Each structure stands twice: as C-alpha cells, then as structure tokens.
Amino acid sequence: MDDAGVTVIVVLHRALIEDKHDESSPAAVVVVSADAAGDTTSNGNFLGYANMLSGKGLLRRVVVDECHLVITLSDWRPKLALLKNLRLLPCPIVLLTATLPPVREGELATSMLLPCATYIRASTVWPNTQYYVSWCERGKAQETALAMCRRQQQLLLHRGEKGVVYCRSKQQCEELAEALRCACYHASDIERVERLKQWLLDGGLIVATSALGTGVDFPGIMYILHVGMPWSMIDYAQESGRGGRAGERVDAVVLVEKGEVERTIKQKSSDLDVQAIGMFIISSGCRRGLMSGYLDGRRVECNDLETAGCDRCGEGVRGWQDEQMEANAEWQQVQEVLGYITYCNANTTSLSTFYFMSYQPDLEALSPEDRIYEARKLRSSVHHLSVQYELLKHENEGLKEALQHKKKHRKKGKALDLQQRQEYHGGSVFWSPRKLREARAREAVRERDETEEKLQKARSKKQREEARLQRQDELEERRVERQRLKEMRELERAEKAAERARQKEERDAAKAIQLPQKGKRRASAATSSNNKRQKRVEAARAGAQVQEEPPAPPSKLTSRGRNVNLPSKYR
Known part of the structure; x- marks a missing residue:
C-alpha cells in the first residue's frame, strides 16, 4: 500500500485476527472483528472511530475478508447482519472471498447493500x-x-x-x-x-x-x-x-x-x-x-x-484403489502382530502402537545417510518380528490342535439311537449294519436340521435388524414430513392473519376518510312513535274503521292429533 493512510480489515474468525496482525504493518492497517465493525449502539464504537479517520483524510478503504461468511453464518451470528452499516463510511469497500458461487452473488449484494458491485473472479480449481x-x-x-x-x-x-x-x-x-x-x-x-x-x-x-x-x-x-x-x-x-x-x-x-x-x-x-x-x-x-x-x-x-x-x-482411480488396498493390508498385519504378541506374552500386554511410535528414532535430526541406515535397521527388525510371529503362530496352531484332540478324547461319545422293534424285550443290543446305517442317517438328519435352524435364526435376526433400521428411517422421514407440514400450516396461518390485519386496516382507513353525517341523519330520520298516548289513539281509530273478524272455528284435532267429528249442532 503505497499511499499514506489507513486500511481497515474486517475479519470474521478469531484465528484470522492474529494472522492478519502478523502479516500487516500496524501503522497502515487496522484489524477489527466483524462483531464490532458494524455495531452502532455501544460507546466508542468502531464506526465512530472510522468516521474520525475519514474526517482527517486518513481512511482509504475497508476490506472485509472471507465475506461469504456474512451469508453462511448469519443464522447463528446475528451481528454479521450489521456489517451493512459499513456503507455509511465515505470510502471504497472491498469484499474478499475465494468461495462465492455465482448463484449467491445477489444474496451477498442484498446483505451488504451493494447492488452495483463489481465482481472480479478467478478460478477456484486446485490442480494438485x-x-x-x-x-x-x-x-x-x-x-x-x-x-x-x-x-x-x-x-x-x-x-x-x-x-x-x-x-x-x-x-x-x-x-x-x-x-x-x-x-x-x-x-x-x-x-x-x-x-x-x-x-x-x-x-x-x-x-x-x-x-x-x-x-x-x-x-x-x-x-x-x-x-x-x-x-x-x-x-x-x-x-x-x-x-x-x-x-x-x-x-x-x-x-x-x-x-x-x-x-x-x-x-x-x-x-x-x-x-x-x-x-x-x-x-x-x-x-x-x-x-x-x-x-x-x-x-x-x-x-x-x-x-x-x-x-x-x-x-486417480488406480492410485486410490492401490493405496486403499496397501493401507488395509498394512494395518491388518500390524493388528495381527500386536494382537498375537499381546496374547502370547502376558508380560507384554502394555505393548501397543504407542510403544512403536515412541521407539521410532527421531528422523528429523538425522542426516540422509543416517536415515537410510535407520530405515534399513527398522526394516530388518520388522522382518525378524514377522518371522517370529509366523513361528509362534504355527506353534500356537499345533497346541490348539493337540488341545482339541485331547478334549475330544475326554468327551464321552453319544451312542447312536438304535431303534428296536417293539416285540424285542431282551437287554442286549444287536448292531446290525442296517441299524447302524439307519441310526447314522437319523443323526445326519438331526444335525442338518439343527444347522438349518441356526441359519434360519441368523436370517431372522438379520431381517429383524433390517426391519428395525427401515422403521427408524421411516419414522425419521415421517417426523421430517410432519415438521414440514407444521411449518407450512404456521406459514399459512401467518399469511391469513396478515391478510385479515390488512383488510381491517383498509376498512379503518376508509372509515377515517368519510365525513360526519349527523345533521343529515336527523333530518331524514322517520318520526319516532315512542309516545304511548298517540299509539293508543291510533289503535282506537284503526279499530273503529276495521270490523271485528269472526272467531276461528274450533280445532278438529285432539291433543294427540286424532280427528274429531263434532255433531252438527256444535259445529
């Protein structure tokens, strides 16, 4: 900045304040938080300080760094909406950001009161x-x-x-x-x-x-x-x-x-x-x-x-696949070695990845030749450990087989169910080849049924778990749909209330415009007939002119609605 004056930088994150202070000269640059930049209510606010600089002819420009946060963080940082007050300063305003989509330019212009802003764009592609x-x-x-x-x-x-x-x-x-x-x-x-x-x-x-x-x-x-x-x-x-x-x-x-x-x-x-x-x-x-x-x-x-x-x-496809396969293979080897060493030696239960990390030499402090030597030595140690691991693994498998064989001998065998005929009552059992085949066939059927039952239980458990997850997803979708409908109903009610208020305001405004009509109403009103004496005189005159009507004939129906045939002399 060649011209003498002050440039104000408005930052929206705490981590940026110290960063900008370290990069800039404090004599020519003032760094201020976004929460304080647009505040006009507190004593000694920033806008007053900026106006003082402008009055002295020192304020050159205001720069808002990472301005896209004004529209992305305004929901939970309401003070960012006050940055539009920077338009009160008589100086250019520069908004900087690397991630403002073209579809949101209008939203930023509305938030900062900059309808005629000039946009200078560069590509956001990181080729590496x-x-x-x-x-x-x-x-x-x-x-x-x-x-x-x-x-x-x-x-x-x-x-x-x-x-x-x-x-x-x-x-x-x-x-x-x-x-x-x-x-x-x-x-x-x-x-x-x-x-x-x-x-x-x-x-x-x-x-x-x-x-x-x-x-x-x-x-x-x-x-x-x-x-x-x-x-x-x-x-x-x-x-x-x-x-x-x-x-x-x-x-x-x-x-x-x-x-x-x-x-x-x-x-x-x-x-x-x-x-x-x-x-x-x-x-x-x-x-x-x-x-x-x-x-x-x-x-x-x-x-x-x-x-x-x-x-x-x-x-990228081949590189990513190769890297994933290599990473999975390496991590599986490390887990197997660590798990097996910990299992075989009770005194090395504290052996872990952290031990290997602490045992690794500090490669940063070594020369390139020493690094190569240490890498070869470490590779030799890993190879020796892998050989020992394979030997221990084979030895352990042999011990497991011997133990399993010993357990088989200790376990009492279950005699085959040789079904005898009902007429046979002796105490001896005749092991004929046919009976042995039948018993073995029944045993095979029983084992097969048990295996199928276990598989069926596993499938049922998996189906229940999938059904539970599906129900959770459906409940979540229903909850979201109910929330959306609720918001729509609230919006409709608010619109109807606003419409009723508007109509009421229009009626009140129309009534306020009309002139008072009291005199005209009195002149055109009909003569009041509240005088009781006048009412009686008018009723008497009307009775003298109109003949009395004959009485109505008696009803021909009883109180229960039945027809009554009166004699002719009573009719």
Missing part, C-alpha cells in the same frame, strides 16, 4: 488436490477414520508433513484426538493457540472443527480428511483448500456412512450448498468438474488438467 470419497457401514465412521489416521500419522511424521482431520462436532474432535494422541482445535478450547503452534512445529495430524477451516494459511499440509459429510460445498472448498499452499500434492478424502448423504439431502432440500456437496459425493461424474461448475459457473474436469485425477478419473 486429489479428491476421494470413501464409504463405510452405518455407525463405523469413527472406527474407520481412526484406522485411516493411524497410518497417515506415521507417514506424515516420517516425511515432516502435516494433515488436518475435520469433524462435525467438538465431542468427536476430542475423542479422535485422544485416540490418536495428537492435538485438537475448536473454538471453545482455551488452549487452542498453544496447540496450534505446537502442531506447526511438530507436524503430523491435528483434529479440528470448521473453526480451522477458513482463512488460515499454513505450509506443508498434505492430507485432509473429513469424517462425515461436510456442512456445505462452500465449507468443503474452504477446508480442502487449506492444503497445497506451495503447490504440493494433497489428498482430500471424505469419509461418509452409507445412507448419510441421502438423509441430509432430503432434510435440507432447499439449501443449494448442501445439495451441491451431496451431488459431489454421490454423483458418478468427475468430482473436480462438479465443484468448479458450482463455485465458478464453469466446469473444469480432471481430464482438462495435467495432473492426477480424482477417484472418478484416470490415474
């Missing part, structure tokens, strides 16, 4: 980022993520690189960090700054929420894992964009449970960002093309770039 999606069974996301992270933790520490694991909740974040023995980061942690600095020094994995997903710029991030479906396409683009800042190759993996995406899309059918990230996960097309088509309005697929593709395109 490979996008993968991995699936797991329902309820197995955390267990699967733990297995994936343990392998990546070793690789990252060995290479001196970093990785970020994003979780949807603080509880899941803390549980994964504790299991991996690594740092965690979320907005409620008072030690988050120290843990972040330690992670930047040590490398490896850090488990975080979306609080570490926007605006931060750290080098050396090579692996990004999302446990569960990301909140939206904008959030995923921001969080996956934390890696590869220096052009390194980055693996961005999304781990989701089966059925999770479909449920989320159905629940949030009106949210464009959620629909976009859902299609990114479950669609069969190029993932990079889907992301760029939504964020930039122009599709750029993996085949258009000179890099390895996503797990839907070209080399």
